[in-house]
Amino acid sequence: xxxxxxxxxxxxxxxxxxxxxxxxxxxxxxxxxxxxxxxxxxxxxxxxxxxxxxxxxxxxxxxxxxxxxxxxxxxxxxxxxxxxxxxxxxxxxxxxxxxxxxxxxxxxxxxxxxxxxxxxxxxxxxxxxxxxxxxxxxxxxxxxxxxxxxxxxxxxxxxxxxxxxxxxxxxxxxxxxxxxxxxxxxxxxxxxxxxxxxxxxxxxxxxxxxxxxxxxxxxxxxxxxxxxxxxxxxxxxxxxxxxxxxxxxxxxxxxxxxxxxxxxxxxxxxxxxxxxxxxxxxxxxxxxxxxxxxxxxxxxxxxxxxxxxxxxxxxxxxxxxxxxxxxxxxxxxxxxxxxxxxxxxxxxxxxxxxxxxxxxxxxxxxxxxxxxxxxxxxxxxxxxxxxxxxxxxxxxxxxxxxxxxxxxxxxxxxxxxxxxxxxxxxxxxxxxxxxxxxxxxxxxxxxxxxxxxxxxxxxxxxxxxx
Numbered sequence: 001x002x003x004x005x006x007x008x009x010x011x012x013x014x015x016x017x018x019x020x021x022x023x024x025x026x027x028x029x030x031x032x033x034x035x036x037x038x039x040x041x042x043x044x045x046x047x048x049x050x051x052x053x054x055x056x057x058x059x060x061x062x063x064x065x066x067x068x069x070x071x072x073x074x075x076x077x078x079x080x081x082x083x084x085x086x087x088x089x090x091x092x093x094x095x096x097x098x099x100x101x102x103x104x105x106x107x108x109x110x111x112x113x114x115x116x117x118x119x120x121x122x123x124x125x126x127x128x129x130x131x132x133x134x135x136x137x138x139x140x141x142x143x144x145x146x147x148x149x150x151x152x153x154x155x156x157x158x159x160x161x162x163x164x165x166x167x168x169x170x171x172x173x174x175x176x177x178x179x180x181x182x183x184x185x186x187x188x189x190x191x192x193x194x195x196x197x198x199x200x201x202x203x204x205x206x207x208x209x210x211x212x213x214x215x216x217x218x219x220x221x222x223x224x225x226x227x228x229x230x231x232x233x234x235x236x237x238x239x240x241x242x243x244x245x246x247x248x249x250x251x252x253x254x255x256x257x258x259x260x261x262x263x264x265x266x267x268x269x270x271x272x273x274x275x276x277x278x279x280x281x282x283x284x285x286x287x288x289x290x291x292x293x294x295x296x297x298x299x300x301x302x303x304x305x306x307x308x309x310x311x312x313x314x315x316x317x318x319x320x321x322x323x324x325x326x327x328x329x330x331x332x333x334x335x336x337x338x339x340x341x342x343x344x345x346x347x348x349x350x351x352x353x354x355x356x357x358x359x360x361x362x363x364x365x366x367x368x369x370x371x372x373x374x375x376x377x378x379x380x381x382x383x384x385x386x387x388x389x390x391x392x393x394x395x396x397x398x399x400x401x402x403x404x405x406x407x408x409x410x411x412x413x414x415x416x417x418x419x420x421x422x423x424x425x426x427x428x429x430x431x432x433x434x435x436x437x438x439x440x441x442x443x444x445x446x447x448x449x450x451x452x453x454x455x456x457x458x459x460x461x462x463x464x465x466x
Contacts, residue, residue, distance in 0.1 A: 008399040012414075015393025016450065017421040019260075022385035023442040024425040026253035026378055028434035032174050033249065033374035035435065036114045037367060040077070040209050042246035044112060045219050047206040047227070048238050048365055059236045060202035063192065069206070072226035077209030079108040081365060082191040085200025091137075091187055092157045093145045100141060101184040102158065104194030104201060112207040113367060116170035123166075128190050135163040140185040142168050156187075159197040163189060174433030175377065180369040205365045210243065219243065238368075245371055247329045252378050254326045256386055257442040261324030264449040268313045268320075271456045275306045275313075320448060323441045397454050414454065418447055 034041045049059035061069075066080050082104030089102040107125045109115075115122070115136075127134055135156060142151040142165075155162045169186070171177065194201050210219045219241045224234035282303075286295045296303065364372065400410065422443065426436065 004399075005403065008396060008403065009413075009417075011392055012396030012400060013417045013421065015389055015391075015396050016417055017424060018385050018389030019393055019446060020385075020418075020421045020425050020443070021389070021428075022256050022381040023253055023446060024422065024438050025429055025432070025434065026256070026381050026385075027437040027439050027442075028429045028432075029176070029374050029377055029381070030246075030249050030253070031435045031437040032176055032433070033370060034246070036172065036174075036176065036370050037112065037242070038114045039111045042242040042371075043210060044242050045208045045210050045223050046238070046240045046242060046365070046367060047208065047223065048368070049202075049204040050236055050238055059232070060204055061206065061232075062203070065230050065232070066203070066206070068230045069208075069226055072229050073208065073223065075209060077108065077111070079106055079112045079207045080191060080203050081105050081109070081205040081207075082194050082201045082203045083205070083365075084194070084198050085202070086198070088184055089158065089187075089198075091141065091145070093155070096145055098141065098144050099184065100137075100187045102194065102198070103186060103188050104191035104203075105188055106191055109188070111209075116172065117167055121167060123188070123190055128192065131190060131192050131196070133161060133163045133193060134166045134189065136167040136169060136188040137165055138169040138171055138185050138187075140171065141187060144185070158187070158189065161197060172433070176370055176373050177433070179373045179377075180366065205367075207367065210241070217241070217244075240368070242371065244329075245375075249371075249375060249378060251326065251329060252382055253439060253442065254324075256382060257439065257445050258324045258326065259386070260449045261320045261445045264445065264452055265317045265320050267449075267452050267456060268317050271452075272310050272313045275310050279303055279306050316448070316452075320445060323445050393450070397450070400454065411451070411455070414450060415447075418450065 037044075061080065066078060070076055070078055084102050088099035090097045091100045091102075092098070105123070107123050107128050110117075110122045122136060123132075123134060126132075135158070137151065137156070139149050141156075142149050145151070145156065146154060149168060151165050151168055154165050156165065157163070171181070191203060195203075208223060210223075220239045223239055227234045227237065227239075282299065283292070283295055286299070290298075422438075426438070429436065
């Protein structure tokens, strides 16, 4: 019997732990993704060429193209990134050379990418305009070449030219940073300088500051029109509105809380229904041998308690709904004009296949890798939490009910397991390099679900004795 109890507690604790994993870690993943996208966060549109194998540079942008785009869009908040056609670029100091990923960019780049700067400063607008030979290196490059992290003011050679180091960047140690790191350290220099020194370099990526267009495609429509105005074909580019990507990412943790909340509301509704039936059958059966007024008078306390319990349950339903409701966002392109429209779904599938073919050889920029990895981890945590967590929790609570243990003793133990699960999840977020971003309402809804699922169903038909 003791072994069975231990197994049941382990089962229940595992279910609680997995259910909370997405509520806590999911929010932390979204918050870290936002931080890694700089001061402008996800309020931007990323424009990147679909085909990276473009030796003539037909899909690349020139500095003049970017100036024209700024006029077309009436904004100065556009950051551009030049990438080399070489797999890696050797950077040296003296006789020591190391392969790096060389990135040419502008002074606006830190606003669109959350770089952790250890010392010094990023490229300034004046340095960019003057074509200054300056470089920003990450701490791995600093250690490999100089055996020290403090490398500001020292020089390195790139393409035979001397660059003065003005900044050392700290690498992102979070799980997102580790999964997007391909092992090559990064070095940033002004894009104008890179285009002069490296004939294979092209400006393929633009990040454009935008407003939240209420989850519509207004931003991408306007930017597509501006690209067409400067003589480029928008179909040759991936144009992604990160306002919409953020809306999709944020609602995933909310979706799990919504499902848990709806389940809790259904349990409470079922409980209210059972209370109504008990009162009805009590009055009907006793009215066969007594007057209605006498039945109410003699059972007033029990009936009153049942009515109070129904009122509390209905209040709980309202409070849960307030806590879990949110505006669901579905991308417009995923909504058919008619529910049953075979041609729409075939066109959607065709577009996905064609998009995959067009993107062959496409090298996603770092900002896109960050969002894609964050989204992948969110999906992973969601399925683990929703499928495995709910199954383990259901099995654990069912076994606890069959043990017929005292509810007054079990409730504090469940509470302690719940708190312990939260502590473990917060510690896991810290170890994964994620910020603390717990959804308090989501945690409360999860506890309510566990509590009412155990307590109300455990009471069973106890109300029959009113």
